[in-house]
Amino acid sequence: MIGRIGAVVLAAGASVLLGAAPATSGPCHAVDGTVLVPAGRVPLGEDGEGAPGETKAVAAFRIDRHEVTNRQFATFVLATGHVTQAEREGAAPVFVMPRDPVPMNDPRGWWHMIQGADWRHPRGPDTGLAGHMDEPVVQIAFEDAAAYARWAGATLPSVVQWERAARGTQTGERSPESWIRASDGHATANSWQGVFPLVDTKDDGYAGLAPVGCYDANAWGLSDMVGNAWEWTLDAAGGAGQRIIKGGSFLCAHNYCANYRPAAWQAQDHDLGASHIGFRTVRPAAAR
Structure with a gap:
C-alpha cells in the first residue's frame, strides 16, 4: 500500500459526451462535445525562461471541451455495466488534509488508501455524487478511462496532442504562474492557494474539485x-505499467508540486486512480 501511495504522489442519467447539452449551471459554464484543434506545431515541454521545449508537428484532431464528468461516466456505466478498478479492489487513494504539520518528503502524511473509495464515492464510503455530477470523474484507472473512450468512439490523447490542446495559440515563452492566474490577478485554473497540505485558502473559489467550466x-x-484534475494520456512512462498524466490538479501549490502548467507530467501506475486523476478523450479531426 505504501508503494502505491507513493506512486500517486509521483504521479502527483445524463447527456452523452457527443451531445451539446449544458454541462454546468450556476456560476460555471461548459458545453459538452468536442472542439477542433487545427494542425500545427507545439513547443513540447516549453516551461518558461530557459526551457523552450522541442517543436513538434501535430495533425488536426478533436478533443473534449472539458474533463469527462461524473454525469457522463454514469451514462457509460449504465450503458455498459463497467466496473472500475477501484470498485473491484475495494479501496483507492484519497487526499486527506492533515490536521498538524507533516514531513513534506513523506506523502503518507496526506495520501491514504481508503476502503470503499471509488468513482461513486471519490473521497471514501461516506461521500457521494449528489451535487457533484458536473465535476470531473476521478478514481479512474487507465483502463477505465480507455474503456470509456472506446465506448464513446474515441481514444485518450497522446502527450503531444494533449500539450497542443492545452497551449492553445501560445506564441513565445510563458511563465508557469501565467497558466493559473491572469495578468489582472484572477484565477484561470483550479489549483491550491496557501501552504500545502495544511491550508487551502481557496482564493480561486474552490477547495477540492470544481465543476467543469468554472475557469x-x-x-x-x-x-x-491545467488544474482541477490530472488527465490520463496514451503515452507510457519510464516504469513498467506506468502511463503519463498531464495538467496538474487542485492539489498543485507553489510550495509543493507546482505542476499547474502544460509542460508538467507525472508517471502513474496504470491500474491506480486517485481522488485527483481524471481524463478527457480525442477523436479524428473529421469526427463529430
Whole structure:
C-alpha cells in the first residue's frame, strides 16, 4: 500500500459526451462535445525562461471541451455495466488534509488508501455524487478511462496532442504562474492557494474539485486543461505499467508540486486512480 501511495504522489442519467447539452449551471459554464484543434506545431515541454521545449508537428484532431464528468461516466456505466478498478479492489487513494504539520518528503502524511473509495464515492464510503455530477470523474484507472473512450468512439490523447490542446495559440515563452492566474490577478485554473497540505485558502473559489467550466477557457475553447484534475494520456512512462498524466490538479501549490502548467507530467501506475486523476478523450479531426 505504501508503494502505491507513493506512486500517486509521483504521479502527483445524463447527456452523452457527443451531445451539446449544458454541462454546468450556476456560476460555471461548459458545453459538452468536442472542439477542433487545427494542425500545427507545439513547443513540447516549453516551461518558461530557459526551457523552450522541442517543436513538434501535430495533425488536426478533436478533443473534449472539458474533463469527462461524473454525469457522463454514469451514462457509460449504465450503458455498459463497467466496473472500475477501484470498485473491484475495494479501496483507492484519497487526499486527506492533515490536521498538524507533516514531513513534506513523506506523502503518507496526506495520501491514504481508503476502503470503499471509488468513482461513486471519490473521497471514501461516506461521500457521494449528489451535487457533484458536473465535476470531473476521478478514481479512474487507465483502463477505465480507455474503456470509456472506446465506448464513446474515441481514444485518450497522446502527450503531444494533449500539450497542443492545452497551449492553445501560445506564441513565445510563458511563465508557469501565467497558466493559473491572469495578468489582472484572477484565477484561470483550479489549483491550491496557501501552504500545502495544511491550508487551502481557496482564493480561486474552490477547495477540492470544481465543476467543469468554472475557469476561463483557452483559445481553443477548452476548460481545465491545467488544474482541477490530472488527465490520463496514451503515452507510457519510464516504469513498467506506468502511463503519463498531464495538467496538474487542485492539489498543485507553489510550495509543493507546482505542476499547474502544460509542460508538467507525472508517471502513474496504470491500474491506480486517485481522488485527483481524471481524463478527457480525442477523436479524428473529421469526427463529430
